[in-house]
Amino acid sequence: MKYAERVSQITPSVTLQITAKAGQLKQEGKDVIGFGAGEPDFNTPDHIIQAAIKAMYEGKTKYTPTPGINELKQAIVKKFRDDNGLVYEPAQILVSTGAKQSLANAMLALVDDGDEVLMAVPYWVSYPELVKLAGGVPVYLNGSPDNQYKMTPELIEQHITPRSKILIINSPNNPSGTIYSREELSAIADVCKAHDLIIISDEIYEKLIYGGIKHESIAAVSQDAFDRTIVVNGVSKAYAMTGWRIGYLAGPTGLVKQMSSIQSHMTSNPCSIAQYASLEAIAGDQSFVAEMKDEFEARRDLLVSLIEEIPEVTCIKPEGAFYVMMDVHQLFGRTYKGTLISNAMDFSDQLLSDQLVAVVPGEGFGIEGFIRLSYATSKENIRKGMTRVRDFIAALHKE
Ligand SMILES: Cc1ncc(COP(=O)(O)O)c(C=O)c1O
Structure with missing residues (x-):
């Protein structure tokens, strides 16, 4: 079958690729920490769900x-x-x-x-x-x-x-x-x-x-x-x-x-x-928005402080959304258990396969040398996940 030319122009979403791989590992019973999410980890507020139910019953x-x-x-x-x-x-x-x-x-x-x-x-x-x-x-x-x-x-x-x-x-x-x-x-x-x-x-x-x-x-x-x-x-x-x-x-x-x-x-x-x-x-009622925002702000502060504790990586403190870009370019050229890490894609791949931490490489956003961490996950997961990231980085070898 010959596909339309436009199909060849489209790059599959890196975010969805990582999510799929992380999902597969989870299904295999692995304890994956996901920093890949592009969505709030909260459920939709109840009053909104009720409005949907009411609408359905009203035809x-x-x-x-x-x-x-x-x-x-x-x-x-x-x-x-x-x-x-x-x-x-x-x-x-x-x-x-x-x-x-x-x-x-x-x-x-x-x-x-x-x-x-x-x-x-x-x-x-x-x-x-x-x-x-x-x-x-x-x-x-x-x-x-x-x-x-x-x-x-x-x-x-x-x-x-x-x-x-x-x-x-x-x-x-x-x-x-x-x-x-x-x-x-x-x-x-x-x-x-x-x-x-x-x-x-x-x-x-x-x-x-x-x-x-x-x-x-x-x-x-x-x-x-x-x-x-x-x-x-x-x-x-x-x-x-x-x-x-x-x-x-x-x-x-x-x-x-x-x-x-x-x-x-x-x-x-x-x-x-x-x-x-x-x-x-x-x-x-807008109270949910403020509550969610406060929680995200606390998580942002936690994640940024944990990144700042890791040598050789940096980040710009984000002012909005729920992502942090971590600059990992100084680690390129090192090996992890014999595998060369030459870009953010390799870094993310190894981190997921070996430490079960899902992040999105910057390549998906057109930028090299960075990984994106989403803090749409609990503080407990942020602490646990960043301990693994720190251990992963500490285990990188200079050849
Ligand atoms: C910057 C930006 N714009 C638009 C969207 C699309 O949002 P939705 O289609 O869920 O309304 C997203 C979702 O990740 C986004 O990050």
Whole structure:
């Protein structure tokens, strides 16, 4: 069978590969510590689950309008106004099957063959693949570690070509946990204006920011930025609802109509029951979010302090999301029980096979020399897992 050309362009998700290998070892009865998770380890709050059950008993089990039920779109409009100072009409909102589909809709509606989409490295694994699926070309902006790998106006300028069309910004960032200040966003928005770039702002980790720092949306820095930005968000990370698959976006009415039309032929509406659950998540009691955030912050502090105790590795303290990037490049060239560790992929592979600790190598996020550790796991697991990481590193031999 001859597959379509686009299939050969797609790289399988490294995150899912590691998760599959870790899952297999667990099934074999091995005591695997997972630092690979891309989802909160909490269950969805009870009031949200109850709202879904109620919706089912009320017969809300049918197709809904493709862009989502009106009540949910209204709740999202209110959320954008209250949280981000962004004023949208319900017609500017599109609810989808996860923020991943929101991003896919945006790419399909905007990217023509050969159009270039700029993104900072490290990036979330799916951005380049979604761009390529739409026929576009990902353009990688390699920022400086001294600036937490953030994109800057200068870096963007250096990569502008006549085919530059979109800039993706992800704050807080997965995998680095970096966030952008209003001033930084404002400067980036100015460059986007100068080169007429469309901005896609992925704000899915908005609710998970630590140390009292406030989330800023690039769409809020000016009227021009508002007009050229598609804001993507969802309930997966904020409400521990990854399995429910509800994401949403907001943007210019005409574009949202086109994206809704694409979605109508792909999947129609996102799950009706999950939409009612998301309505409760967004409009209901928010106390869970604060509790989860406090727990994540304590775990971040614990994980960072344990990393700091290990010689020859470093990390940048993340300000948001639930990941830490650990710099392990100084250990390359050493051997572990006779096997050469020459990159983060080898490091992660050996760590999982031998010490039963699952981490994601930086290669999946376009960056070499790092591994990503997710702290969406208990403090006990963090302590246990980091003891194994320390032992693994101590056992590396210089040839
Ligand atoms: C940066 C980022 N954006 C978007 C998503 C997609 O989230 P979902 O499709 O679950 O809403 C994820 C999930 O890992 C993510 O990390």
